[in-house]
Amino acid sequence: DGGITQSPKYLFRKEGQNVTLSCEQNLNHDAMYWYRQDPGQGLRLIYYSQIVNDFQKGDIAEGYSVSREKKESFPLTVTSAQKNPTAFYLCASGDRGIRQPQHFGDGTRLSIL
């Protein structure tokens, strides 16, 4: 089936640890996005990539890093510099252009141990 796969579904981070969230899509979309969702705050954009080997910071990029080495994959690393990482993380992909809807994965819930 075509879609976006995020893994793991639940993730726990220890103090000072970096963790990586996986996002894979088989929809042949050029653009991919990472959002953070906190209760009552909607979705905030962390990073986005319009094309392989290129990505831009979103509104809340501090403490996060990404790579886009393959069209299908856009992993997000939550570094130890992110002091409040507990949130629900959503990955999305879409064709380029403002008229294109984004398609979302099931999300990863990250908590601090």
Place this chain on the structure above:
Amino acid sequence: AQKVTQAQTEISVVEKEDVTLDCVYETRDTTYYLFWYKQPPSGELVFLIRRNSFDEQNEISGRYSWNFQKSTSSFNFTITASQVVDSAVYFCALNKASNTGKLIFGQGTTLQVKP
């Protein structure tokens, strides 16, 4: 400045009632797109509808309908004869050319439909 406001944080209705979710947006661009997404308890956002700034026709899809009014910068969503399965968080979002494809989301409205 661009902004999307969903003033209703939570709405609770009884099954079969009609319910309208409000969305007000701000943008100075003349070309933009508005979207509605549904987030069920499972977590993923599901795309419902897209509307461009030049098309003010209302749209109906089954029990769902959307009312776009540029004069009031609103893009409201109505569910007719609500069902328990409609219980979810609903997001309105804006995309415009100068944003290079970045969606601006509202805060979301949590809809609870009670049996």
